[in-house]
Amino acid sequence: MFSPFRLLRPFPSRTSISALAIRAYSSSTTTMAPTGKRIVFTGGSGKAGRHVIPYLLSKGHTVLNLDLVDFPDPTAGVFTLKTDLTDSGQVFNALTTHYNFGGYEHGYPEKAPDVVIHFAAIARNMLVPDNECFRQNVLATYNIIEAASKLGVRKILTASSETTYGVCFSEGKTPYHSFPLDEATYDRDPMDSYALSKLCGERTARTFARRYGHDIYALIIGNVIEPHEYATDFPTHVNQPETRRRNAWSYIDARDLGQICDLGIQKSGLGFQVFNATNSTSTTKEPIEEFLKKWEPDTPITRPMEEFEAPLSNRKIREVLGFKEEHDWRKYYQP
Numbered sequence: 629m630f631s632p633f634r635l636l637r638p639f640p641s642r643t644s645i646s647a648l649a650i651r652a653y654s655s656s657t658t659t660m661a662p663t664g665k666r667i668v669f670t671g672g673s674g675k676a677g678r679h680v681i682p683y684l685l686s687k688g689h690t691v692l693n694l695d696l697v698d699f700p701d702p703t704a705g706v707f708t709l710k711t712d713l714t715d716s717g718q719v720f721n722a723l724t725t726h727y728n729f730g731g732y733e734h735g736y737p738e739k740a741p742d743v744v745i746h747f748a749a750i751a752r753n754m755l756v757p758d759n760e761c762f763r764q765n766v767l768a769t770y771n772i773i774e775a776a777s778k779l780g781v782r783k784i785l786t787a788s789s790e791t792t793y794g795v796c797f798s799e800g801k802t803p804y805h806s807f808p809l810d811e812a813t814y815d816r817d818p819m820d821s822y823a824l825s826k827l828c829g830e831r832t833a834r835t836f837a838r839r840y841g842h843d844i845y846a847l848i849i850g851n852v853i854e855p856h857e858y859a860t861d862f863p864t865h866v867n868q869p870e871t872r873r874r875n876a877w878s879y880i881d882a883r884d885l886g887q888i889c890d891l892g893i894q895k896s897g898l899g900f901q902v903f904n905a906t907n908s909t910s911t912t913k914e915p916i917e918e919f920l921k922k923w924e925p926d927t928p929i930t931r932p933m934e935e936f937e938a939p940l941s942n943r944k945i946r947e948v949l950g951f952k953e954e955h956d957w958r959k960y961y962q963p
């Protein structure tokens with residue numbers, strides 16, 4: 629009978645690792661539904677991933693987290709393989725690693741996963757110098773998409789960003805070209821290095837999807853909101869709307885982002901796609917067209933918008949993936 633205790637006996641002082649191994653092992657054997665996929669998730673220890681991974685586990689998937697740091701909640705049963713994605717050798721190797729110590733019980737080495745979800749990044753400007761942000765993000769995205777594609781993974785989701793629309797990290801007050809911001813017609817023309825790295829990631833995805841004929845969905849993620857941030861941040865977000873201009877008065881609840889990832893896993897055969905990944909509702913108190921005409925009078929509105937439709941519109945994920953937001957901000961904060 630396999631015992632993670634036995635495996636770890638030579639290292640008795642590392643009790644926290646033993647406990648984590650046991651939890652990860654038992655969660656893999658008890659919660660995996662027959663339809664669950666084996667997912668390698670990168671950057672899962674970060675702000676978004678720490679909510680998306682538990683959502684995916686709740687849907688019966690098995691997840692291995694590739695990150696530079698451990699998953700923040702040691703009770704969640706998420707195994708993290710410390711992997712630097714800017715090193716292609718590490719990335720190829722990590723994609724065929726057991727998901728936890730329980731993998732040794734199977735009696736065969738691990739195969740490539742069913743799905744790769746790539747969230748790891750230098751997640752904004754001004755964390756490292758611009759050229760380093762660009763280098764790490766472009767290289768990491770290339771490495772994971774190349775390795776997954778060459779190892780036969782048929783579904784990849786990759787994180788792009790609202791910043792690619794060109795206003796978030798622009799110098800000064802740059803006008804939006806038009807509203808709503810949509811995936812099909814808007815010329816996304818950023819002037820900053822982080823957003824440029826994300827556009828390069830999208831182009832990398834498109835290139836590999838064309839070569840391998842598989843699915844790569846790039847999620848143009850809006851400003852990520854964790855559950856506790858409705859209390860701490862939304863009073864300002866809602867009552868001082870000028871502070872949300874760079875985020876186009878839109879957001880994505882981190883748990884709803886989990887739903888989007890799960891829907892992306894379920895829906896196959898679309899090839900390369902980009903999807904705005906935002907919640908349905910704007911962060912404004914006034915109906916959105918009224919608000920935009922007042923605050924952005926020189927920017928055209930190109931189609932009738934729903935009463936409180938987020939300007940960074942999620943219409944495509946609603947129509948194509950069947951997304952239904954569960955975490956409208958009004959459930960958590962009443963202005």
Ligand SMILES: NC(=O)c1ccc[n+]([C@@H]2O[C@H](COP(=O)([O-])OP(=O)(O)OC[C@H]3O[C@@H](n4cnc5c(N)ncnc54)[C@H](O)[C@@H]3O)[C@@H](O)[C@H]2O)c1
Binds near residue numbers: 746752848
């Ligand atoms: N947070 C937002 O509002 C937001 C908005 C739009 C897009 N995004 C994108 O969504 C994704 C997740 O964002 P987040 O807010 O969770 O970011 P985050 O910074 O909180 O987490 C990113 C994670 O990636 C890991 N990482 C960085 N470089 C790595 C490397 N070379 N190898 C392995 N792991 C590495 C970090 O350790 C971290 O845990 C990112 O791609 C980000 O660009 C985020």
